[in-house]
Amino acid sequence: MKLSVYFLMLLLLLAYPLAAMSADDYIVGAEDVLKITVYNYPDLTTTERVSGEGIITLPLVGEIKVAGMTTDRVAKTIAEKLADGFIIDPNISVFVVEFRSKKTIVMGQVNKPGIYMLSGNTTFLELLSLAGGLAKDAGSKATIKRKASDGSKGEGVITIDLKKLIEEGDTSLDLPLMEGDNIYIAKAGVFYLTGEIKKPDAYKFEEGLTLIKAVTMAGGFTDKASPGRIRIIRKVDNKEKVVQNAKVDEPVLPDDIIIVPESFF
Secondary structure: OOHHHHHHHHHHHHHHHHHHHHOOOOEOOOOOEEEEEEOOOHHHOEEEEOOOOOEEEEOOOEEEEOOOOEHHHHHHHHHHHHHOOOOOOOOEEEEEEEOOEEEEEEEEOEOOOEEEEEEOOOEHHHHHHHOOOEOOOEEEEEEEEEEOOOOOOOEEEEEEEHHHHHHOOOHHHOOEOOOOOEEEEEEOOEEEEEEOEOOOEEEEOOOOOEHHHHHHHOOOEOOOEOHHHOEEEEEEOOEEEEEOOOOOOOEOOOOOEEEEOEOOO
């Protein structure tokens, strides 16, 4: 991982407490504590804990179910109810005093896999930093298994392209995490280069890898190589297949064995 990426993650962690406390897009849940301010009406300003059923009780308007709303939506809902016969054009703010704990599990190729109790808005990159970053053998994809939002027993799967997020800086992939998310980062596949190649070895597989890119990773051909007679041994449906005279644009797959023969001349 590049130094700039570590620096970005550090900045995210330093900025996290302030951002989480003030974000209007935080999703309110059970056990959150909300400070609700009604400007110019100090008697109506109150601090309420969201019940297990996701409800708060306020002066004048009574019970409001707020779980699943953003803090901004909660403020607008309260304003609408107060405007209905109580206050003309009420000005409301909602501030999260205490965040509920969210349990998230991260497994696979991170340096500190385990269960993490998170507070407030926590994104994938922030959790990755808490988990010690990616392990050396991490692959290029992360999978998030997420419970269905409608309360059913179903589960959705979200895939994050780690190369785009971390190396290319596509922060649109830095998703906020939710209660019960299970995150798994698989081990990267490998392929093998042998024969007349400068650095014969096992190499980490990358999506979109071609034969010429693989050869470049291994330092290129030796002077004795016969580039036109490269063979690739690969498994297809648990059976061994040999690609003879592989072209330079031949896709490389995980577990491929690439053999560069010696030239006859």
